[in-house]
Amino acid sequence: MGSVGIAVSRDEKTRDVVLAHVSDGLGVRYELVDHAFVATGRGRHGNWSGVMYALVRDRSTGELLMDLYLHLRARETQFRSSEVVIKAVSETSGPVEHCGVPMRMLNALSDPANDWAAQWRRNAEKWHERRKAAHAAVGKTVRLPYSLSYREVSTDLFTVVSMNRFASNDPGLVGLTLRAPARWWEAGLEVLTHDEAATT
Known part of the structure; x- marks a missing residue:
């Protein structure tokens, strides 16, 4: 999937821009039920700096699925302008970011739509297991x-x-x-x- 760039002022917060973009783009079929922003820790290396996990309900079926919105903020210091770049992906579309998804959102999901989604959820749960093991x-x-x-x-x-x-x-x-x-x-x-x- 492609990405979209949104020009923003210096005072606008990246998370507010991403959330507004997601909310406006869902249309009448889908409803945003829950969301969480998680830093990837890789933004300094030119990669996506964060992800918004979006728990979305299909109004026609009642199913709950997970969409992901990878994002970064690109700054052009010469003109003091900024652009928020957003890439929308889904748990069903193959290997994508899975770190830090809140368990409340994982537990709320309907049955996975395909094998990619099932694997994504296993990876997300394993992330929590390994984090717990590190604390222990x-x-x-x-x-x-x-x-x-x-x-x-x-x-x-x-x-x-x-x-x-x-x-x-x-x-x-x-x-x-x-x-x-x-x-x-x-x-x-x-x-x-x-x-x-x-x-x-």
Whole structure:
């Protein structure tokens, strides 16, 4: 699907622009029941900076489905103008953003319309499961499915100090508090037992 760009003033908020665009575009067949804005954490790299999850009711069938509106704000500093770019997609259209969808919205959905929608919902639920596992891992040693480098030391083993801080027993990193990458837990993690942690 294509995207649309909307010229905005400096004072207009991106979320207000996206919500107004979505509400105006639903027409008479669909009704916006619930929505949530979630930052993707990738906007600084030229990708979509946020997504609006929209729980939509088909008035003709009563079914509840999920639409997604990826968005970013492009600023032209020379002329002090801005443009909000919005791309509409659906849970039924293939692999799309699924991080941070509120469970209240997932639980309200009708049966999935196709396999893509079913997979999208499984991915969205798995995201919550992995986030919960990361919270439970605070104070424990974990192995990540990838390595991170700090001060030229590369390792996949960390003690989780908090959701955004690590510590390490590596000789080159002992005593340091390390900044954890955003959403470091999304790829999964393995919690080590006390004995396993002591021998690594």
